[in-house]
Amino acid sequence: MAKIIVVTSGKGGVGKTTSAAAIATGLALRGNKTVVIDFDVGLRNLDLIMGCERRVVYDLVNVIQGEAGLSQALIRDKRVDNLHILPASQTRDKEALTQEGVEKVLDTLSKDFDYILCDSPAGIEGGAQLAMYFADEAIVVTNPEISSVRDSDRILGLLASKTRRAERGEDPINEHLLITRYNPLRVDTGDMLNLEDIREILAINLIGLIPESEAVLRASNQGVPVTHDAVSDAGQAYADTVSRLIGEEVPLRFHEYQKKSLLSRMFGGGRR
């Protein structure tokens, strides 16, 4: 039985897809059979971040509507064994996804995989609710910014009420906070919410903290999940996040501002 994890946030542009791709890659690199599903029907992006956009033939909607088999739609990652991508459709509207259809797909995948990651669309409407409905765990991606934190709290409300676990009265979804685009310098100068504030307000456990990093854009430009950039701060922070997700205890990094030494300022150090 696979563990189903939804990557969600409410607000758009906070790094859901980047995080879903990076965490899925990290899980697979650690030997777990992993599939990452794009639920953003109509505005798919995961295929770009994973670098497989030219290999998309069939998608989630095709599978649900019986136009293609699951094995035809799954894309095998070129870099990591054990990693598969199920892309979203670019053309159909969101109504094409049904709860029964999604359940069937997840049930089938559940037999073959260890982890199923659901990359949620932004918002709190149907698509986002469908992405979280069957989840066992949730990663709530939050920026240290007021509207993102508020939206994350809205999502926590939905996770506690509009999911299968909630409706059946089963154990609640295990909720994790993932803070992205964290800038320790701005936190130090008092112009960015610090991680303790965010954790206190949302009152869920912190699974990871990803610093604002040039490596993220560089990774998406190339279509290579940032986890592969193992020397970068963001790559390492995602690797730490994956370790915590599979139950290891890892100390928090990259949350304090490091003054650059004169030498590293003189001789580049531009690559972080």
Add this chain to the structure above:
Amino acid sequence: MKLLEFLKRERKKSAPVAKERLQIIVAHQRSQRGRPDYMPMLERELLEVIRRYVQVDDDAININLDSEDNCSVLELNVTLPKGSPG
């Protein structure tokens, strides 16, 4: 002197302001959680009915749904403006 004051002036930090605003917003959002979907509509319609008789502000009405063991209590509080009969 003006220049000196300008230079000495400490810029107000914005993160504590964000935190304070968020604490209020989130507390409000959580108080709405778990309420039946019809509550906002019920609140609006009740307000309309009351306004047929007394002019009250939007925030003059406060409804709460409390559940105990086997019964639910709908509590309705309306603050009437000063000087209205009552």
